[in-house]
Amino acid sequence: xxxxxxxxxxxxxxxxxxxxxxxxxxxxxxxxxxxxxxxxxxxxxxxxxxxxxxxxxxxxxxxxxxxxxxxxxxxxxxxxxxxxxxxxxxxxxxxxxxxxxxxxxxxxxxxxxxxxxxxxxxxxxxxxxxxxxxxxxxxxxxxxxxxxxxxxxxxxxxxxxxxxxxxxxxxxxxxxxxxxxxxxxxxxxxxxxxxxxxxxxxx
Amino acid sequence: xxxxxxxxxxxxxxxxxxxxxxxxxxxxxxxxxxxxxxxxxxxxxxxxxxxxxxxxxxxxxxxxxxxxxxxxxxxxxxxxxxxxxxxxxxxxxxxxxxxxxxxxxxxxxxxxxxxxxxxxxxxxxxxxxxxxxxxxxxxxxxxxxxxxxxxxxxxxxxxxxxxxxxxxxxxxxxxxxxxxxxxxxxxxxxxxxxxxxxxxxxx
DNA sequence: GTATTATTGTACCATCCGGTATTTAATTGG
DNA sequence: CCAATTAAATACCGGATGGTACAATAATAC
Numbered sequence: 001x002x003x004x005x006x007x008x009x010x011x012x013x014x015x016x017x018x019x020x021x022x023x024x025x026x027x028x029x030x031x032x033x034x035x036x037x038x039x040x041x042x043x044x045x046x047x048x049x050x051x052x053x054x055x056x057x058x059x060x061x062x063x064x065x066x067x068x069x070x071x072x073x074x075x076x077x078x079x080x081x082x083x084x085x086x087x088x089x090x091x092x093x094x095x096x097x098x099x100x101x102x103x104x105x106x107x108x109x110x111x112x113x114x115x116x117x118x119x120x121x122x123x124x125x126x127x128x129x130x131x132x133x134x135x136x137x138x139x140x141x142x143x144x145x146x147x148x149x150x151x152x153x154x155x156x157x158x159x160x161x162x163x164x165x166x167x168x169x170x171x172x173x174x175x176x177x178x179x180x181x182x183x184x185x186x187x188x189x190x191x192x193x194x195x196x197x198x199x200x201x202x203x
Numbered sequence: 204x205x206x207x208x209x210x211x212x213x214x215x216x217x218x219x220x221x222x223x224x225x226x227x228x229x230x231x232x233x234x235x236x237x238x239x240x241x242x243x244x245x246x247x248x249x250x251x252x253x254x255x256x257x258x259x260x261x262x263x264x265x266x267x268x269x270x271x272x273x274x275x276x277x278x279x280x281x282x283x284x285x286x287x288x289x290x291x292x293x294x295x296x297x298x299x300x301x302x303x304x305x306x307x308x309x310x311x312x313x314x315x316x317x318x319x320x321x322x323x324x325x326x327x328x329x330x331x332x333x334x335x336x337x338x339x340x341x342x343x344x345x346x347x348x349x350x351x352x353x354x355x356x357x358x359x360x361x362x363x364x365x366x367x368x369x370x371x372x373x374x375x376x377x378x379x380x381x382x383x384x385x386x387x388x389x390x391x392x393x394x395x396x397x398x399x400x401x402x403x404x405x406x
Numbered sequence: 407g408t409a410t411t412a413t414t415g416t417a418c419c420a421t422c423c424g425g426t427a428t429t430t431a432a433t434t435g436g
Numbered sequence: 437c438c439a440a441t442t443a444a445a446t447a448c449c450g451g452a453t454g455g456t457a458c459a460a461t462a463a464t465a466c
Binding site for chain 4: 242253
Binding site: 212213214215216217218219252253254255258 | 410411412413414415416
């Protein structure tokens with residue numbers, strides 16, 4: 001029995017495709033200049049009226065927050081999963097580097113990391129989006145830290161620095177690589193720089 | 204004899220203070236979000252009418268180019284001068300780090316580097332400004348390179364990488380530090396990270 | 407004093423922005 | 437068939453933007 005069909009709602013049927021809007025918006029924020037991307041433009045691109053968008057997401061802040069949450073689920077969480085692997089420290093670190101500097105071969109694929117882009121243009125974001133970004137950031141930092149401490153315990157990571165500082169350093173370098181890619185810099189050079197920056201972590 | 208007085212120009216005497224406008228604009232672009240700083244706002248702040256500003260600088264692009272040139276003269280060139288010193292490699296590198304992470308103790312002093320800020324918000328800039336930024340960037344990279352090659356010749360720098368790559372790496376790390384400072388991150392942590400990132404260059 | 411030259415600021419232009427009031431359309435419940 | 441409900445899109449709001457037309461002003465040249 002039960003919710004095969006959800007009771008056939010009351011009023012005029014909804015035609016707005018929430019997921020489609022989020023896909024278009026995520027792609028746009030990821031590839032283009034966040035501060036110069038208007039709600040109007042997004043409405044145009046996914047053929048949705050402005051009041052429709054406001055009904056669904058409340059306001060621009062709401063849309064952006066929904067976008068970053070989608071990004072978190074689809075892109076960031078899989079990365080953080082890598083940190084739970086029992087693979088050797090070196091290997092996981094290399095995986096991180098490879099992942100961060102990988103670029104889909106499609107010509108107009110997004111480059112860099114949407115989270116980092118948003119963090120960099122913090123001033124253009126609303127309250128809710130900012131809060132969500134800070135939350136994700138904290139989450140990531142503690143994931144790095146836990147991974148580093150596990151590696152320390154296994155004797156695979158023993159650089160002369162606190163796990164907290166190392167987590168900050170790794171996050172900073174990966175973020176920097178992401179912005180370089182977003183700015184269009186050469187993928188191989190960026191990767192080489194990351195490896196140099198991490199070289200003292202692996203003896 | 205001669206140009207004690209410059210011939211007392213013909214028409215209505217100019218009252219617009221070009222230098223004052225440039226000071227105000229440089230300060231503003233340096234401290235605030237470039238993409239959200241309108242010409243109107245700058246006019247308001249230095250009490251100049253909009254047509255006056257357009258007459259002096261042609262357009263927004265012209266103003267920004269004038270600002271970055273002023274910044275180059277007053278801030279960047281002195282840094283590049285450091286690279287001509289005959290001091291040991293380590294010492295000059297440390298000077299670079301200290302300079303990059305120094306923050307005036309005044310509460311509302313600008314943080315980070317205007318050049319890097321502009322490079323990061325490239326999309327908000329006009330043609331002329333972009334060209335000037337690329338020019339400065341090339342200049343800086345070859346200054347780093349020359350310095351590295353001189354240090355190599357003196358046997359003070361011998362990391363296993365080309366001087367070109369090392370120059371790119373150093374520039375990237377210093378730039379990253381500048382954006383972190385601009386974003387308000389802790390000055391001491393940023394400095395510590397820079398030192399770690401450069402640790403493999405000095406043995 | 408009058409023409410010439412150059413700089414000034416007011417007041418305006420079209421365009422876009424985020425956000426909303428309002429009317430119209432599509433459906434269910436009775 | 438008629439109310440109730442929900443979502444739709446048009447058309448608008450005030451305000452900001454980059455940029456300009458234009459008349460007023462202040463000086464020199466003659």
